[in-house]
Amino acid sequence: MSEEAARAQIVRLARSLFERGYCVGSAGNISVALDDGWLITPTNSCLGFLDEARICKLDRDGRHVSGDAPSKEVFLHRALYETRPGTGAVVHLHSTYATALSCLPDLDPDDCIAALTPYVVMRVGRVRLLPYVRPGDPAMGDMIRALGGACAAVLLANHGPVVxxxxxxxxxxxxxELEETAKLLFLLRDSRPQLLTAGQIEELGRVFSR
Structure with missing residues (x-):
């Protein structure tokens, strides 16, 4: 995909997320990898009203090339690109149910999104809960690097999801899909939902990784 097309796609999908309530105000950020670097939404920008020309471009070493200043959470994006080969984009939202889930005290930090549906297994996989650090703290990137690329999605405690x-x-x-599953978890919180078994999860990986 050309840089021009990537900029247009960021604007289109970011607006869709904003208009459907997956982020509010200037919350959330999106990045896309390019052959010569990557694009990331600017700091303090609203995902519903992005300007293609002002989207930040960084080179492969993370140096600012053009556009507005990058999101202050650029560290978490860069960490995922560096540790997960084949990553072409990163989305960080403050979506309501996933963020609410990240505030609960009784989550399993190694697997905080239960395997309720085949789609959360197929599209998201295992989600790790990372400890709270302030937004924009470079330690956020360090925590993601420490995972060694094991997870395509993480939940930042008291903050929100990164995919x-x-x-x-x-x-x-x-x-x-992560947000929808978090919503289902709240709807089912007072019951004992039937989760997918280890065998069913293994089958999904075997069939849909082809």
């Missing part, structure tokens, strides 16, 4: 994908559409769909 990587091979391209922007895939990352957006996975972020939406």
């Amino acid at each position: 990587a994908g091979p391209d922007l559409a895939s990352a957006v769909y996975a972020a939406e």
Whole structure:
């Protein structure tokens, strides 16, 4: 995909997320990998009203090339690109249910999104909960690097989800699936939902990784 097309896709999908309530105000950020670097939404920008020309471009070493200043959470994006080969895009949202889930005290930090549906397994996979650090703290990137590329999605405690994908559409769909699963977890919180078994999860990986 050309840089021009990538800029247009960021604007289109970011607006879609904003208009459907996956982020509010200037919350959330999106990045897309290019052959010579990557694009990332500017700091303090609203995903519903992005300007293609002002989207920040960084080179492969993270140096600012053009556009407005990058999101202050650029560290977490760069960490995913560096540790997960094949990552083409990263989406960080403050979506309501996933963020609410990140505030609960009783989550399993190694697997904080239960395997309720085949789609969360296929599109998101295992989600790690990372400890709270302030937004923009470079330690955020260090925590993601420490995972060694094991997870395509993480939940930042008291903050929200971060999802990587091979391209922007895939990352957006996975972020939406994570949010929907978090909503289901709240709806089922007072019951004992039937989860997919280890065998069913293994089958999904075997069939859909082809």
